[in-house]
Amino acid sequence: MTAPGQPPPRQRVVLAQRRGARTVRTRVEVQEHTAIGDALVRGLVRAQLALALRLAVLTVVVLCAIPLLGIAFPALGSATVLGVRLPWLLLGLTAYPLLYGVGRVYVTLAERNEHDFAELVDD
Numbered sequence: 001m002t003a004p005g006q007p008p009p010r011q012r013v014v015l016a017q018r019r020g021a022r023t024v025r026t027r028v029e030v031q032e033h034t035a036i037g038d039a040l041v042r043g044l045v046r047a048q049l050a051l052a053l054r055l056a057v058l059t060v061v062v063l064c065a066i067p068l069l070g071i072a073f074p075a076l077g078s079a080t081v082l083g084v085r086l087p088w089l090l091l092g093l094t095a096y097p098l099l100y101g102v103g104r105v106y107v108t109l110a111e112r113n114e115h116d117f118a119e120l121v122d123d
Contacts, residue, residue, distance in 0.1 A: 044117045
């Protein structure tokens with residue numbers, strides 16, 4: 001705050017921030033496929049692959065657990081509901097919702113990875 005009648009303090013005006021030049025350079029690194037750009041893209045691909053493999057393993061474990069429970073507990077494996085054996089009924093009722101849910105989770109997390117990559121490139 002200044003006293004009445006005094007001019008405000010001087011302020012330095014800068015046309016471009018230093019950070020803006022770095023933003024362009026990072027984008028150029030990715031677009032021109034330099035070593036740094038390739039490392040950034042490989043990191044994104046590696047993150048997407050790790051995400052896909054984790055969710056695939058989760059899906060296989062859950063879907064394989066249902067028949068294994070039927071083998072481990074013979075009473076559960078031989079039980080019938082509406083004329084259909086329980087393990088088959090569970091597989092039929094859980095497979096599609098599970099696959100849909102895993103797909104939704106994958107899309108959400110993959111978009112987050114891409115958003116993080118875009119923020120990294122825009123820094």
